[in-house]
């Protein structure tokens with residue numbers, strides 16, 4: 001298989017250029033740029049980072065997602081910690097180029113026209129990864145259909161199934177209309193699973209899906225790769241068969257049933273993807289294991305997530321790396337050589353990021369944090385399993401630690417899904433408890449509207465990144481990887497990526513797991529008291545060593561360049577030696 005060089009997609013895209021594309025990456029959400037609210041959190045950020053690495057490494061890949069005209073919501077928090085939400089509309093017309101061809105798909109027996117917009121992600125050497133946004137807001141469409149690409153994770157399951165139909169089936173139709181014929185289709189989570197039905201429709205040349213032969217199924221399967229992100233059965237995307245019949249129609253629903261995509265009387269998108277994929281993986285080693293237990297009849301591999309270094313490393317540290325570690329942008333594996341930088345230099349660059357965080361807190365909530373005080377960052381979706389309030393389980397002890405060592409500052413952020421009452425209650429509780437705890441020694445703030453920019457400021461500017469998920473609910477987690485690249489160690493329960501990333505006392509610390517949550521919290525306090533606070537306040541040089549190890553050891557591995565290289569060699573083109581060589585890190589090739 002020949003791999004193409006530069007794709008000339010920047011000019012008026014010709015069919016020839018679209019033909020060079022070999023991989024189509026489908027994701028319900030993609031964080032393309034900070035000013036485009038087309039993502040809700042970790043899944044979308046991962047998708048965006050994957051594409052940025054694909055652009056850096058010259059992979060011939062196109063991404064497909066929905067337009068989400070009304071964005072993901074903007075979070076407001078009142079002084080009592082009550083969350084309210086507002087649409088975050090944006091103007092695709094000003095940021096994207098319209099594409100010519102339209103596609104027609106059938107939803108609820110009606111024709112729905114789909115159009116496409118595009119933007120380009122440009123890599124370090126100029127390689128382009130086009131991102132296609134599907135849009136149903138077109139004149140000929142029914143008023144209801146026109147709103148299908150408005151709200152990311154909005155509406156009910158009926159709305160969601162319609163959206164997934166647009167993404168999967170509409171996406172395949174648009175790629176075909178563009179003349180794009182990838183050999184690999186990558187489903188980033190089950191939301192994109194209906195692309196398999198789009199492919200099967202083409203395979204049977206618009207004959208009846210129920211007549212599909214084993215060869216037809218195998219032909220679809222040979223093209224599909226599926227990444228699951230969900231660690232618990234309840235998290236998988238499911239729809240009632242009634243709903244499936246209504247939205248997809250009788251033929252497609254019967255076909256899905258016949259091909260084993262239903263489970264417990266429901267259409268289960270994870271099973272759709274599993275049935276039709278030749279390669280399936282979880283997003284960390286433990287998550288692979290957990291997924292194999294959930295789906296014992298399938299072979300599930302693991303490729304641990306990463307983050308895109310040049311997106312998440314803060315500017316002043318980037319400047320230092322540019323001086324000392326050439327080529328780290330093109331190949332994130334070179335971050336290993338951060339081990340040659342003096343720890344004091346890393347510490348001084350970190351202070352720049354900490355000042356930026358302090359400025360941000362002052363501007364947003366009018367609280368002044370101090371740059372010489374130990375600062376903990378905690379930011380993530382407010383979900384029960386993440387236990388954002390574990391730090392508050394023994395306020396007296398926290399207070400004593402802060403007093404004894406010279407102070408603790410904590411910066412929180414995170415949204416709860418609009419329908420998640422438990423998540424909202426957690427935010428409320430954290431804010432309420434914070435107000436009670438605040439003293440001369442403890443400052444706690446909760447910043448509203450956690451999104452890309454705030455994520456970057458927090459993960460780079462904190463001294464310690466805290467994560468307290470209940471095992472095994474965190475499939476991977478990626479914010480701690482951003483922190484590591486910025487020289488910020490983590491303190492976390494051993495879940496998701498941290499099982500692989502934690503070298504105790506070198507890259508961070510593990511909270512010891514226990515059946516008893518009180519005991520787990522004790523371990524959190526023990527680590528702060530016996531290891532972390534003494535090091536930070538009394539042995540700053542040893543602390544800086546830890547910062548450097550977090551960067552060199554974890555930054556060089558938990559990045560999307562390495563992750564994508566693993567997708568290329570294990571999932572996209574296994575056994576294809578020339579292609580593998582193309583993406584072999586240069587580190588290995590040079591003598």
Ligand SMILES: *Cc1c(COP(=O)(O)O)cnc(C)c1O
Pocket residue numbers: 040041042043045379380381450451452455456476477478479480482
């Ligand atoms: C990185 C990131 C996430 C994902 O982080 P987790 O550790 O998986 O919670 C979510 N939201 C934003 C805005 C991010 O930048």
